[in-house]
Amino acid sequence: MAKPIDELIVQDKGLVSREIFVDEEIFKQELSRVFARAWLFVAHEDQIAKNGDYVVSKMGTDTVIVTRDMEGEVHVLLNTCTHRGMRLCRNDMGNARTFSCPYHGWSYSMDGRIVETPGDLAGVPGHATYYHGELDKKDWGLVRAPRVKVYKRTVWASWDPDAPEFDDYLGDMKQYLDYALDGRDGSPGNNEMIGGILKWRVPSNWKFAPENFIGDNYHDISHRSVDLVGINPSGGTGRRDDEPEDATTIGFPKLGHGVIGEMPYQKEPESAGWAANPEVSEWYRKCHDARVERFGDEHRVSMTVGTIFPNMSFHGRQPRTIAVFHPISPTEMEMWRIFLVDRDAPDAVKDMARHYHLSYSGPGGLTESDDMENWSYATDSSRGEISRSIYFNYEMGLGHARVVPHLEGAVENGEFTEENARIFYRRWAEFMKAGSWDELFPGKGPGPGGSRGAAESAPADAEAASVDAAATAETK
Ligand code: FES
Numbered sequence: 001m002a003k004p005i006d007e008l009i010v011q012d013k014g015l016v017s018r019e020i021f022v023d024e025e026i027f028k029q030e031l032s033r034v035f036a037r038a039w040l041f042v043a044h045e046d047q048i049a050k051n052g053d054y055v056v057s058k059m060g061t062d063t064v065i066v067t068r069d070m071e072g073e074v075h076v077l078l079n080t081c082t083h084r085g086m087r088l089c090r091n092d093m094g095n096a097r098t099f100s101c102p103y104h105g106w107s108y109s110m111d112g113r114i115v116e117t118p119g120d121l122a123g124v125p126g127h128a129t130y131y132h133g134e135l136d137k138k139d140w141g142l143v144r145a146p147r148v149k150v151y152k153r154t155v156w157a158s159w160d161p162d163a164p165e166f167d168d169y170l171g172d173m174k175q176y177l178d179y180a181l182d183g184r185d186g187s188p189g190n191n192e193m194i195g196g197i198l199k200w201r202v203p204s205n206w207k208f209a210p211e212n213f214i215g216d217n218y219h220d221i222s223h224r225s226v227d228l229v230g231i232n233p234s235g236g237t238g239r240r241d242d243e244p245e246d247a248t249t250i251g252f253p254k255l256g257h258g259v260i261g262e263m264p265y266q267k268e269p270e271s272a273g274w275a276a277n278p279e280v281s282e283w284y285r286k287c288h289d290a291r292v293e294r295f296g297d298e299h300r301v302s303m304t305v306g307t308i309f310p311n312m313s314f315h316g317r318q319p320r321t322i323a324v325f326h327p328i329s330p331t332e333m334e335m336w337r338i339f340l341v342d343r344d345a346p347d348a349v350k351d352m353a354r355h356y357h358l359s360y361s362g363p364g365g366l367t368e369s370d371d372m373e374n375w376s377y378a379t380d381s382s383r384g385e386i387s388r389s390i391y392f393n394y395e396m397g398l399g400h401a402r403v404v405p406h407l408e409g410a411v412e413n414g415e416f417t418e419e420n421a422r423i424f425y426r427r428w429a430e431f432m433k434a435g436s437w438d439e440l441f442p443g444k445g446p447g448p449g450g451s452r453g454a455a456e457s458a459p460a461d462a463e464a465a466s467v468d469a470a471a472t473a474e475t476k
């Protein structure tokens with residue numbers, strides 16, 4: 001039997017039990033306590049551009065159909081027939097007004113002119129005869145995620161009707177995510193997918209990946225060979241030459257998100273990172289100038305890597321991608337990568353980004369391969385009877401977090417630290433223990449006082465988060 005959560009995650013010592021990476025019971029519990037409650041990334045709008053378009057995605061171990069109905073509204077529907085469970089849609093994506101079950105022929109409509117709500121049951125073979133007209137079709141529509149949010153061309157959903165508003169869920173981490181989703185000149189939501197989505201399985205617990213992207217600069221030694229090869233598009237050395245000079249890690253203890261990047265209001269690097277092609281380099285330089293003009297010296301961040309709790313990470317700059325880590329079992333996950341570029345970028349820019357992204361990330365990406373090797377072997381070497389009984393060490397930088405003045409509820413931890421990993425596992429522990437969103441996010445639920453209720457108290461709440469985080473970290 002697994003230990004209590006507080007013995008699995010020992011906050012004040014920076015210890016994390018290996019059980020949480022291999023144990024079947026803990027895995028089942030995190031599916032219900034984390035994945036059935038949190039906001040999860042499910043799709044990019046390019047996958048459902050036209051009315052009737054759909055793409056099959058995942059939320060935890062459930063498969064869902066993300067679909068744009070005939071009026072353009074986006075729905076997230078459980079991909080299982082309500083009759084006897086057949087997988088309703090077995091394509092990856094397509095365009096359909098109706099989904100018909102291959103088992104006994106029940107059909108569900110995406111057309112609001114035929115059914116009250118898209119996803120409702122529209123047709124049942126033998127309804128008048130075999131069912132004697134007695135089956136109430138209204139009760140047997142597809143199960144839908146009650147909360148769906150389209151944000152800057154990305155689609156998110158939660159199974160929990162009491163989840164906070166998506167904006168509140170992101171908090172001030174939003175501006176870092178925005179950097180990845182906005183155009184290089186700062187134009188809001190200016191991004192498109194290059195090609196399709198890469199999907200592959202890795203024999204690793206899913207948590208190794210978001211933990212890596214939330215702020216592990218320490219593992220750079222793993223990428224030594226990629227650095228030597230020099231896959232970057234700058235013409236210089238290394239795998240990425242366009243990083244902020246003052247890179248640090250910033251975490252949001254009350255939210256579980258974090259980033260390797262820079263503090264707001266600092267000067268971004270000029271765009272020398274694409275110098276291998278003068279046309280591309282010039283386009284990035286112009287974008288940079290437009291960005292400076294648009295934002296001035298305020299509200300500018302440029303960053304490299306971040307995680308939105310629990311299982312979505314992104315590279316915001318070079319490369320510019322979204323990564324999603326779907327749990328399959330305690331010791332296996334499915335990784336997804338979506339590559340982004342400005343919609344209005346010239347072909348040369350898109351082409352260079354595509355080549356660079358593929359050499360960097362994905363199952364054949366040189367950098368991603370290094371990471372997968374580490375996570376897979378760390379998972380496997382934690383399965384044994386003796387090895388699963390000991391703890392991982394996350395004590396680097398314990399007690400050295402500093403409150404960030406301009407970001408609500410944030411702490412800054414320096415470039416090399418395990419503070420952001422501790423923040424991730426602290427939030428994970430809170431999800432595993434909490435009975436409801438009231439405990440996870442007091443005052444931000446849909447009820448009175450929450451942001452979907454009457455009064456809004458974000459500043460005071462966020463300030464408390466910041467103070468609490470600093471206290472937890474024993475601010476130096
Ligand atoms: S399982 Fe779908 S119609 Fe029977």
Ligand SMILES: [Fe+2]
Nearest residue numbers: 219223367371
């Ligand atoms: Fe890495």
